[in-house]
Amino acid sequence: MFKKEKLQQTNFLILVLLIVLIVSLSLLNGGRGYLANNLLLFLSGILLLLAIKNHKFCLGKAHYILFGFLFFSALSLFFSFSAYNSFAYFLQIFSVGILFFVVSSLHFSYKDLKIFINVVLATAFILCLIGFYFYITGHYSRLTSIFYWPNPFAGYFLFVIPLGLIIFLKSKKKVFIAPLLIIFFTAFILTGSRGAFLAFAIPLIFVFYYQRKNFKRNFHWLICLILLIIVFASLLSAMNTSLNASSTKFFSKPSSDSLLDASSGIRLSYWEGAWHIFKDFPLFGIGFNNFQDVYPSYQTSPLNAGKYAHNFYLKILAEAGIFTFLFFIFFLIYIFLIAKKKIDFNKKPIILGFWAGALGSGLHCFLDIDWHWSANLVLFFLFCACFYQFVLHADNSKYSISKFSKITKSILFFIVIFLVFKAGHGLFTDYSFAQACNYQDTGSFSQAEKYYHQSLFLNPNPNYQRFFAYFLLTNGKIHQAEILSQKLKRTDSHQALNYQLSGYVAINKNNLIQAEQEFKQAIILDPLNRPVYYLDLARLYLAQNRKQEAKSIANKILGYYSPDVIQNRMGLILPQQTITSGIEKDIVELQKIVDL
Template identity: 30%
Template structure:
């Protein structure tokens, strides 16, 4: 049974990797189905299972409960389905797998399966790395239609989970020479792929895991006056793997350099690459802003993805915003409140307290290497957030495997009630997933049709998808569809639909873009006073990411023959100068936003003709550079 359950996890992982690492909703739906099947298998085999819940599992259950409760107080209720499915399914798998008895033979098979999956993904990544312009290896964590939005850090986090397992097989005794050769090859491929992700945070965390493992090894040797057993020739195999990895990196860099630019390891490691210290500085700003947001809403947070909408209030630099604060505890604190963040931290603390004695006594056990992967992955999430399906589920299953060795045979309870509760929860998640999965088909079709200018069909499918429990940005797409239909047909009912839709959202939305668009409609209807209020609200809500709001507010004031206040003009000029510097390095791929368009228009609006000419030259140069790198995947800015 244990092998079947681990096999289900491995199959789910394969699908998640195929689906860009598990970020899209479909991966969460597959995870939900796989979790339900796991529970069904356990119910069928319940006589073989006994449960014992530790402090770690209890803390996670309380965290999950607070997570669900916080969703009812969210400022962004349209988001959260993916996170709900991810965290609750992970909790169910944690409870189940931590109460199974795993033999080393089963775990050995499981580790080899994961190593093979990761190696195959990395080999695919090598092929993509040498044939696409994205400057970092991302495995299958990439959208080939928009390679500039690939997820190298997420792939590095995935490899952090698997590399310790490859190391175990490298150091382990194997009777067959072919097995030893496979271990060497797999380790060298995975390590080369890990280096080519150019993820400094992941590099540091791998180093931290190695140091922690070394400390544990030294302490155990001193205490027991002998070193833990290692297979003969382990150091030689490790050295061969490192040499092969280095040769592989050199070869891949050479092949890539024939078509595309390559990153320098030295410049990247010493913070002298294109972004310099900007990445580290922005993270510090994110953390400071997240702490302020938590102070504003400490109990239940602002809701899933609320950081994107709440951070601009504290954002120091224009355009440097993100969906999360690059720290798992701050993310949970911002979105779900202090209590949820504390409970999640307690879950990890209790896990460490329970597992450390086992790790100390069994430094050569395969369970130690599963835990090393989990430590590396969670450590990486202290300076980033990479927990999509492919990564978080493995991290939680690895922790569950570690906890399974700490349970013993005391205070065991019958599995009937725990499995019954988990079955009900899982069934509810299946219903929610099927419901939103069904209507998400229409939503996805509508988005694609809107992008392909099939506006009639887009409206039909987007309106059908309004039955979604979590609508995400459905209203934005629907408003665009109504707008285009009005422009094409001139029929007033389309405009009325858009106004009605946006007016229903405006009083409660955290998205300044909704206010901006409604203000545009009011301005077109000569309702300048109402439009000005909405533009001011949008600008105050998000003063550091959209130049559009500045242009709209200044334009509507000019329409009312209001003089431009010098304070506002000075603020806009300073922002334009700062943005021009950001455009020179295309920071955060700003060339793909509408900010260059509105920056050019604002220079003209403020009668800064010389500056406008200079800005347009910079804009064109960056556009040409980016288009040359990414080719047809780049859309030409309308105003250029």
């Protein structure tokens, strides 16, 4: 009896920590930024510690498949073009893997699940209210809330709406859940994410099929719901200042030159780039999170600039190789097709909500970048885990209960300590970097240097090193800047910015031959996105009286940048935020060189 009570207390504590994690990630810009990432590492470590206290682990087929995915993900780190970028991203993947292992091994009661679901719905409601405020008072025609990007925010509703819809159909007090559903559907529509709309269709069909009796029983309620959603969405659309200032209206067809269509049109280029990267590096890829550095070499137009593959599965192929990809696909097939057969969704509609929510998110990631927002990634694995724990307990002959040996416990404790340390260390170094930038902006250079050093303590972050190198260079510490620039080229060899930095260092050392080589390498790695690389090289040629070569290199990039292209690259997303800054000025300077 005592053991049972202790187990219940542990399960409740796990539930509380999961709630803290979901709410925090959702409200921290959807899980973007260093605070959210470190929180994910810390709480996953604590959750693993609580799982160790249970002294046993339920292991099913999905666990073994996921372990294979994590194993080959770790193996791909040894082949990464930038070990730091890949390791940082792998820790996120590893953390959500821990969440799946821990949560799917539990047996939440329906009371616990109800608490969990209510928190998810309440958090989504708060995000909607914030989103509506931004939508009405802002200058962007699509709803983003604090995710600050509409498509991942739409992806968040792929989890929320199936659960809300099932609760609505089953509830006798619909007057309480109906307003929430109206708000969720309205927010979902106003994101304008056509990919999310498509992804939502299939889970909706499954919900309709398994809940068809309830759909018929609540037909009149659903008609009223649809009408109210249309009215509310139209009302908010009419209040949006950016829509009123343009010809774009709610439910109207976007113009051919709209950013919405531009973003859709270039997805094919991202996919082609990811596919070509995979063909060049098929076994272990280029390393997690390196697409943004390697893709420019495969890019065909400045209009196709991007950081993400906009397809998570192609991303895995390109960044982690075929073995990692296959294990992840096997995991999805098992969850969505094989394990599904073991649950009667008619008897357990709430479990259908978890399954449908995860399915919608998985489908949307064929088209978009949802899982680059940690809140969405965590929700996907938690929804899969909540579904799979019921599969395990419905088919208890098909899984094994693994007790921890002393060696296993030691390894798991080491992982816990590492994750907690990494989270604390990450907070320290990220805070130090922010302080360094603040002191640099205020002219307190000695304090800035101190905090730059702190930010790099056991933390070879390439971005931090590059910022520090520029700081040293502008303060006349050329030798120290050179050491950092050379280190960056070794550890982050496909980042063009590192070669631009090395070129500036060479100029300060009056080594113009090396500077030329560095600027040329920057252009090779990123030939279309940053005209400033060409401008640097052209100015170097002019300084050596090589006017024709300067004109030639300027013309090489100007051919890609017509006025329409420049305007597109400067398209506004939100106030004070542009896709690319400084391009127009660089093009003007390059044109002046051509006109000499």
